[in-house]
Amino acid sequence: MDLRKLKEALLLKWHGWVTRRKMNRVFSRRKDPFKYETSPYETARFNAIETALNGRRFRHALEVGCAEGVFTQKLASCAQRVTALDISGIALKRAGELLKGNSRVELIEGDIREWFNASNRRFDLIILGDILYYLDKSLVQPHLKETIGRLADWLDDGGLIILAHAFANPEELAKRRGFREKFERYGLTLASEKIVANNSGGVACLLSLLKSKQASKQGGTGALNEQLEAAVPKPRP
Incomplete structure (x- = not known):
């Protein structure tokens, strides 16, 4: 390993440690610190995703940044298998309590930048919600690019x-x-x-739906687009 690669690896370890410590500190203060179950923003975001997926069945979904499992629970109703990953062990413990007995869900503690999918899982749905900006830091930029490349590679045709x-x-x-x-x-x-607004104004969400090049052959994206249109609230004048 040359010095540049060594430096990048050490920076990734450091940034992962800092991020994990930060998230564990946040989740240790109280349950649902980000108000996934009550905030207008989270409600609008989850509803838009859920509506977009309504009526579709997935073989294997990957949720990156599952936190306490609030949306994971909904995702398990439309996927045969769900792999849910989060960097915070404290959040995952609560997710385990919420999803106890749900054999469809596998919870994994880890940093997506260092989780190399040793079991060679293939996914037909990958969800990344409010996670990428934590990884988009100047000191660890090369790892964000590599991670996006791996995620794209794990996606099935039609995914x-x-x-x-x-x-x-x-x-x-x-x-x-x-x-x-x-x-x-x-x-x-x-x-x-689409931009997903919420009734309280303030922070909004950009929801982007991407497909593999083979997705059009699977016959599903038109309906998904219609559902996304219906899910997104119209901006207030």
Whole structure:
């Protein structure tokens, strides 16, 4: 390993440790610190994703950043198998309590940048919600690119990726679109992209639906686009 690679590896370990410590500290304060079950933003975001997937069945879904399993529980109702990954062991413990007895779900503690899918799982649905901006840091940029490449490679023909990330201003919105563009560089096609508002105003969510090049042959993206249109609230005048 040359010095540059060694430096990048050490920076990744450091950043992973810092992020894990931060998330464990947040989740140790109280249950549901991000108000997944009560905030207008999270409700609008989850509803938009859930509505977009309504009526479809998936073989194996990957949820990156599952936290306490609130959306994982919903995802398990439309997928035969769910692999749910999070960096916080404290959050995953609560997810395990919520999903106890659900044999469809496998919970994994880990950093997506270092989880190399040793079992060679293939997914027909991958969801990344409010996770990529934690990884989009200048010191560890090479690892974000590598991670996006691996995620794209794990996607089955006909598979879908949903990106759902918050933004509060035009600059942040441009960065969220940048995440989608990074996936497009690996051959994924944008099927739909909408801004998900919420009744309280403030922070909104950019929801991007990407498909593999073979997805159009599977006969499902048209219905998904219609459902996304219906799920996204109209901006208030």
